[in-house]
Amino acid sequence: MNIVLKRSRLLLTFYKSYALVNCIVSLAGAYTLYKASEFSTTPAKLLPAVIWMKIITTGMVVYYINTYQRKQFYYFQNLGLSKIFLWGCSLAFDFLLFTILLIFSLC
């Protein structure tokens, strides 16, 4: 298998270990902004609060995985992927999804 495809699949496997919680938080944030736009002319005022909620919950998720699911990191390290690489790529992807959802909710 192509090395890029293989790495992407491994990253997806790692992302799945916390995707559910982060996706729920992202959807909840987007839904809040969407609802706010129905009742207010300035829904963007809520944006900082939504972003902070996302950052704080992500921090909690990172702490949980690093503490209670740290054993799985050896799986990825044995395949050449470091912790920093796993977190960097998967969180970048997660925040990209979050941003897209926010943009849609404000449109």
Place this chain on the structure above:
Amino acid sequence: MVHLLEADSITLNFGNWQILSDIYLKCETGKVTGLLGRNGHGKSTLMNIIYGTQAAKSGTIRYNSSYTEQVFRVPGLAVYLPQFNFSPKRLTLSRIFEDFDVDFLEFEKRFPEFRSKHTNRMRDLSGGQTRLTETYILLKTAAKFVLLDEPFTHLSPLMIEQVQELVSEAKKEKGILITDHMYRHIIDLSDTLYLLANGKTHLIRDLSELEFLGYAKL
């Protein structure tokens, strides 16, 4: 060509507690290097330092005499079996074998109890089966060095024999660093034996030294 992986002048302390001091250990391809030591004397810590997942206070890890900061980041250099099961439990056997480029059919042929289990998830396996699977996979990867931390944990006597055979086969192409509390198996398998005691590694030339250093009564 013989490849060398060395840990040199490794020191580590947690506060005032000196865990490792001035450690030297050499692992070479074609040989099994055994590492013995009592509980809490730093065997797993030393393996993590060699593998690059834990930082030492000082010291170097060298591969073929070149300084190597994090061994696990060098493609094809080393893999590590920690003392616990490390594979994500939701993954299937076939997926794990595919990730590590190891042939499942060969595994199935060698261990018939795994026949038709390629779709099973890791969580469906017993503790011994999980240990055996992970040890097998790491020994069959293309890595030049395999670090095995307590590979005999959870294994039945028959499985221990099978793992010993696997290690003996794998050493033809690899360097293997192995530690376990079943020291007689380690002694039988090892070409070179170190004892970690009082924060230092002692190269064991005669088994009576194990008794002298207070590790075991032989």
